[in-house]
Amino acid sequence: MSPQSIGLVSLTRHLGAWRSPGAGAAYRQLAGAVRLLILDGRLPLAARLPGERELAQALGLSRTTVSAAYGRLRDDGFLTGGQGAAARTSLPTGPSPRHVATQTDRSGLIDMTAAVLPADPNVHAAYVRALERLPANLPGHGYETAGLEELREAVAAGYRRRGLATSSGQILITHGAHNGLVHLLRLTTRPGAPVVFDHPTYPQAIDAILAAGGRAVPVALPDGEEGWDVEGLIAACRSSNAAMAYLVLDHNNPTGRMMRAADRTRLLAGLKGSETLLVLDETLVELTLSGPPALSASAVDAPRIVRLGSMSKSVWGGLRIGWIRADRAVIQRLAQSRASFDLGVPILEQLAAVELLTDGGKALAARRPLLRARRDHLRARLAEKLPDWVCPRPAGGLSLWARLPGPISSALTIAAEAEGLRLAAGPRFGVDGAFERRLRLPYTLPEDQLDVAVVRLGRAARKVGRGRKAAGSVKPVAVY
Numbered sequence: 053m054s055p056q057s058i059g060l061v062s063l064t065r066h067l068g069a070w071r072s073p074g075a076g077a078a079y080r081q082l083a084g085a086v087r088l089l090i091l092d093g094r095l096p097l098a099a100r101l102p103g104e105r106e107l108a109q110a111l112g113l114s115r116t117t118v119s120a121a122y123g124r125l126r127d128d129g130f131l132t133g134g135q136g137a138a139a140r141t142s143l144p145t146g147p148s149p150r151h152v153a154t155q156t157d158r159s160g161l162i163d164m165t166a167a168v169l170p171a172d173p174n175v176h177a178a179y180v181r182a183l184e185r186l187p188a189n190l191p192g193h194g195y196e197t198a199g200l201e202e203l204r205e206a207v208a209a210g211y212r213r214r215g216l217a218t219s220s221g222q223i224l225i226t227h228g229a230h231n232g233l234v235h236l237l238r239l240t241t242r243p244g245a246p247v248v249f250d251h252p253t254y255p256q257a258i259d260a261i262l263a264a265g266g267r268a269v270p271v272a273l274p275d276g277e278e279g280w281d282v283e284g285l286i287a288a289c290r291s292s293n294a295a296m297a298y299l300v301l302d303h304n305n306p307t308g309r310m311m312r313a314a315d316r317t318r319l320l321a322g323l324k325g326s327e328t329l330l331v332l333d334e335t336l337v338e339l340t341l342s343g344p345p346a347l348s349a350s351a352v353d354a355p356r357i358v359r360l361g362s363m364s365k366s367v368w369g370g371l372r373i374g375w376i377r378a379d380r381a382v383i384q385r386l387a388q389s390r391a392s393f394d395l396g397v398p399i400l401e402q403l404a405a406v407e408l409l410t411d412g413g414k415a416l417a418a419r420r421p422l423l424r425a426r427r428d429h430l431r432a433r434l435a436e437k438l439p440d441w442v443c444p445r446p447a448g449g450l451s452l453w454a455r456l457p458g459p460i461s462s463a464l465t466i467a468a469e470a471e472g473l474r475l476a477a478g479p480r481f482g483v484d485g486a487f488e489r490r491l492r493l494p495y496t497l498p499e500d501q502l503d504v505a506v507v508r509l510g511r512a513a514r515k516v517g518r519g520r521k522a523a524g525s526v527k528p529v530a531v532y
Contacts, residue, residue: 461487
């Protein structure tokens with residue numbers, strides 16, 4: 053799939069099981085499925101869709117049905133180009149279209165697509181102190197390619213406290229962990245080059261890999277609630293000769309699971325002598341809520357490990373401060389190459405980050421018990437309202453990775469939007485239409501909002517269930 057056009061095979065794969073018998077007219081269901089793919093980013097904007105005739109043949113529909121679906125999407129602002137012209141994906145530019153969440157716009161939409169927390173008072177206080185210190189930095193030019201020395205040292209000190217010997221020369225400050233991944237992809241990945249990753253994973257990482265021209269090589273997490281397929285990762289890296297493997301080993305997004313130190317050691321031993329750069333996204337490493345902290349397992353290190361860090365999840369997304377920890381030679385290459393992409397991070401944000409990183413842990417002190425309470429609250433409400441769902445208790449992170457009673461994640465997401473609840477469907481966290489039996493549910497909202505969200509989710513689930521039963525399509529589904 054290129055940013056300019058969506059191939060027929062790619063679109064049908066993304067659509068997956070888009071049609072539910074008894075859930076309404078086929079053209080409405082098809083339009084809803086394509087709209088969801090656009091809204092959650094699985095279809096890029098301004099991309100050309102297959103023609104009506106060829107899509108109708110591929111889906112076993114009449115051309116009239118596909119034409120009606122495309123027409124609906126054009127009316128709602130999700131496609132451009134008149135009938136007979138190439139249909140390209142877009143987003144509505146005016147008021148919310150009449151078919152999209154009109155009820156929720158009136159009653160108050162609850163958005164559970166992002167697993168993030170609002171800023172607490174520590175962030176404001178840090179900015180106040182940063183403003184007081186800003187004048188001392190104004191005589192300089194303000195361009196810090198690798199980042200302010202004092203921030204790099206504060207980040208390095210954090211690694212040293214974890215048992216990882218680190219100097220400021222091994223740190224590059226970025227606009228968040230995602231920006232760091234983009235820099236690394238630009239440095240190491242050529243068009244068509246394989247990039248290995250654990251599956252499911254952070255959706256924007258998949259987007260970044262594809263945008264860089266990389267070939268996605270997913271390695272599935274085992275069906276159980278713990279562990280990684282270490283042998284599978286080793287085999288995928290070696291057989292594909294991957295230049296990079298992107299892994300979220302510390303409270304994996306979205307599953308919340310954490311790789312044990314022994315498995316990390318085994319992974320490094322299996323890749324000894326290979327050219328694969330192991331990029332470990334540690335955005336959630338400080339958000340352990342139960343059991344041993346992830347920081348202890350993450351102390352396993354090697355020269356070909358690159359670590360991505362960020363304050364977006366643990367402190368506040370609006371701060372936009374992240375970093376790369378790597379060998380000095382890699383940091384130097386990144387600092388040289390970034391000039392064609394960006395010229396560094398704003399000084400004020402860096403000064404605020406220094407304040408937050410050197411505050412003795414106050415910024416995180418109240419976060420963990422708050423998240424622990426919300427995690428347990430959400431699981432309890434889901435057990436009451438949706439007892440046929442399985443919602444394992446993650447050791448950390450910001451979300452539950454629920455097992456659904458059937459492959460209904462996309463259909464459920466569409467139904468929930470009409471109930472005033474915005475969700476990210478399971479397939480958003482993978483490739484090739486995977487995870488229709490899964491749904492990520494962040495527990496970052498206040499408990500009263502989580503209660504309302506579960507009620508709306510229950511209504512949406514019943515609506516989807518009635519559609520399946522009406523056609524006699526419900527069969528026992530094995531939970532994996």
